[in-house]
Amino acid sequence: xxxxxxxxxxxxxxxxxxxxxxxxxxxxxxxxxxxxxxxxxxxxxxxxxxxxxxxxxxxxxxxxxxxxxxxxxxxxxxxxxxxxxxxxxxxxxxxxxxxxxxxxxxxxxxxxxxxxxxxxxxxxxxxxxxxxxxxxxxxxxxxxxxxxxxxxxxxxxxxxxxxxxxxxxxxxxxxxxxxxxxxxxxxxxxxxxxxxxxxxxxxxxxxxxxxxxxxxxxxxxxxxxxxxxxxxxxxxxxxxxxxxxxxxxxxxxxxxxxxxxxxxxxxxxxxxxxxxxxxxxxxxxxxxxxxxxxxxxxxxxxxxxxxxxxxxxxxxxxxx
Numbered sequence: 001x002x003x004x005x006x007x008x009x010x011x012x013x014x015x016x017x018x019x020x021x022x023x024x025x026x027x028x029x030x031x032x033x034x035x036x037x038x039x040x041x042x043x044x045x046x047x048x049x050x051x052x053x054x055x056x057x058x059x060x061x062x063x064x065x066x067x068x069x070x071x072x073x074x075x076x077x078x079x080x081x082x083x084x085x086x087x088x089x090x091x092x093x094x095x096x097x098x099x100x101x102x103x104x105x106x107x108x109x110x111x112x113x114x115x116x117x118x119x120x121x122x123x124x125x126x127x128x129x130x131x132x133x134x135x136x137x138x139x140x141x142x143x144x145x146x147x148x149x150x151x152x153x154x155x156x157x158x159x160x161x162x163x164x165x166x167x168x169x170x171x172x173x174x175x176x177x178x179x180x181x182x183x184x185x186x187x188x189x190x191x192x193x194x195x196x197x198x199x200x201x202x203x204x205x206x207x208x209x210x211x212x213x214x215x216x217x218x219x220x221x222x223x224x225x226x227x228x229x230x231x232x233x234x235x236x237x238x239x240x241x242x243x244x245x246x247x248x249x250x251x252x253x254x255x256x257x258x259x260x261x262x263x264x265x266x267x268x269x270x271x272x273x274x275x276x277x278x279x280x281x282x283x284x285x286x287x288x289x290x291x292x293x294x295x296x297x298x299x300x301x302x303x304x305x306x307x308x309x310x311x312x313x314x315x316x317x318x319x320x
Contacts, residue, residue, distance in 0.1 A: 010309050014258045014273045017302070021277065025284035032287050035164045042165060043158070045279040046172040047072075047231040049272065052250040052257075053179045054223030056271045057216050059254055060183075062196040062263025063116070063123035065217065068224050068250055070134020071108045072243030075101045075228035077138045080147035080238035083154070090153035102225045108134065109221020113214035127217075131247070138240040146239040149232060157233035168230050175226050179268045182219070192216055196263025252299055253278045256306045277302070 025032040051068050058065040082097035108130065116126040149155070157168040183189040191212045194202045202209050227246070232238045257274025259266025278299060285295045 010258060013309055014256060014270060014277065014306070017256075018273055018277050018280065021280050021284065025280070025287060028284075028288045032284060037283065037287065039161075039165050039169075041276075041279050041283045042169045043234060044283070045275050046168050047227040047234065048246060048249045048253065048279070049172055049275045050175060050223050050227035050230060051246050052253040052271045052275050053176060053268050054220035054227070055250050056179075056254050056259055056266065056268055057183075057192055057223075058123070058220050059251075059259050059261060060192045060196045060263055060266060061213060061216050062199070063213065063216070064251075064261075065112070065127045065220055066124055066247055066251075067108070067112050067127040067131040067134060068227075068246050069243035070131035070136075070138070071105060071112075071221055071224040072134075072228040072231065072246055073138035073240050074108060074134045074141075075105045075225040076232050076238040076242040077141050077147065077240070078104050079229060079232060080149055081141070083149060083151070084147070088149075089151040094151070098229065101229055102222050105221040105223075105225025105228070106218050107221070109218040109224070110214065112221065113217030116217065117210045117213050135240060135243065138243075142238075142240055144240065146237045149236050149238065154233060155236055157230065158236075168233055172226075172230060175223070176268060176272060179223065183267050188212070188215060188219075193264055196265075198264075249275075249278060252303055256299075256302050258306065258309075261307065 022032075031037060051072065055065050055068060079097050079101035082100055083094045086092060086094040086096055088094055112127055112130045115121060115130065116123045119126070152159075157171065158166050160167050162170065183192070191202075191207060194205070194207055195209055195212050199209055202212075228242060231242050253274035254266070254271050255261060255274070256277050257266065257270035257272070259270050259274075281298055281302075282295055285292075285298075
């Protein structure tokens with residue numbers, strides 16, 4: 001019975017769900033298993049994966065970050081303006097717009113963390129407010145217009161394929177490995193788990209919890225910016241709506257992947273599985289011809305199930 005312990009079930013349930021979903025859709029529609037369809041799933045999933053990886057660090061600390069939609073929109077729009085202003089092609093100085101967008105993401109994340117920590121505002125309120133500020137800022141900068149990026153070198157993220165998958169999938173894979181390295185091989189990554197596992201204990205062991213939290217939000221901002229760049233690379237357009245829907249998608253993916261909302265449990269590989277679950281459901285339902293609202297309902301049920309599985313009711317006296 002030890003093999004089927006609660007911890008084992010929580011650990012492997014997301015992967016089992018993913019495999020069952022793939023098998024189900026493959027039986028319903030054999031075309032689902034084609035390389036072309038898998039490429040389609042990964043192209044759709046890569047921007048959301050980067051944003052979900054960013055928010056994973058925050059949730060491991062036991063906080064929440066709801067600023068991603070505004071941050072993504074601002075980073076996308078500033079990137080597009082800088083890219084065009086610096087020459088409009090990666091062969092010119094426009095490549096500087098890429099690291100600059102990551103810097104903008106880091107600054108927004110830093111401000112987000114600073115507001116949360118220094119003003120003692122709950123993370124969900126501070127980040128939600130920052131998200132609205134970001135969306136408003138993007139709207140002011142664009143005036144509601146779309147900015148097109150037509151540089152072939154930048155669009156190669158989508159158009160050039162290696163082994164049947166576009167370059168953007170490999171870029172996301174590289175940043176996923178960087179996130180995993182931060183999570184497992186750095187002091188900062190270990191500190192995230194320490195804060196999420198018990199803030200009072202972390203304080204008692206001499207950890208500067210405020211600094212860890214601010215660095216966590218800053219890091220999340222960088223990954224939100226990577227997601228923004230991939231989102232622009234996918235459609236060739238930056239606009240106020242670039243960040244739309246990422247809040248629901250990313251937090252759903254993190255929770256469904258098995259990262260506990262109370263902190264201290266989970267990680268970026270869980271998030272990868274969660275993102276794949278979300279996008280396999282979305283793609284599979286389109287392939288077998290089911291309407292979108294059923295997809296939303298299934299995702300909602302999965303979130304509830306994931307939270308039930310990951311919550312030890314004996315150890316919590318109330319739900320925040």
